[in-house]
Amino acid sequence: MNLALQSLLSLSASTITALAFANASAEPLYTQDFEDGQTTFRLGNNQSGGTAENVVDPNNPENRVARLSDVSPSGQPGHSNSPFFLDLDASTKVVQEINRVLALPFTHEPVAFYFRYDLERQQASDGPKSARASLEYIGEDRPTRFPTGEPFILGDDKVIDAYNTDGELDRVDHTTDAVREPGAHPFAGYRFTVIPSGGVDSITRLAIRFQVRVDTDASAEVMLVDNIEIGRVSDAD
Secondary structure, three states: OOEEOOOOOEEEOOOEEOOOEEOEOOOOOEEEOOOOOOOOOEEOOOOOOOEEEEEEEOOEEEEEEEEEEEOOOOOOOOOOOEEEEEEEOOOOHHHHHHHHHHOOOOOOOOEEEEEEEEEEEEEOOOOEEEEEEEEEEEOOOOOOOOOOOOOEEEEOOEEOOOOOOOOOOEEEOOOOOOOOOOOOOOOOOOEEEEOOOOOOOOOOEEEEEEEEEEOOOOOOEEEEEEEEEEEEEOOOO
């Protein structure tokens, strides 16, 4: 299936570019559907008021999802920006593939990857500040920190189409929710490239990162996440 990207966005002058034309490979390098009933995100700030749980999908009792929330209890500071992580170590296929590409000679063409997931806004806070989703490289020799950038799901009075309270999980991927207006809402669609470094760069882990932030004394902001995929983009499919 041919997919055309209408707007090009440079996320990093040296390492990250959006692609004008690409196809997603048939088999992702990483998937997570939370169906084991145990896997969920870890909270990166225990003082933030955030929680992460593996729960039954309230819209489909046969499905399980990750439930991520942030709340600022009365009398406690808000703006704590609850960060949630799924850590993928060096044994995972996607980390191995990124390192394989980084080890290629400088003269080798960059290799394109994608990140996508299902998303629902289960509960809207009465004081939402922002929500983001991104991938984060971990390691002393990493080429950059956020290969996808840190695009907003919610922020600056803008909300991507998939983040709604319609009672359904909607797909967010590398072809939907592209940039509406240059500079207005930096949602790049989660295409990113890995640029060969001749082995100079490498990563030890890859973190799937969501962040939720509400204002002081605000009610909870709750999102549901499911069916995460990371893979290579291939023009051959």
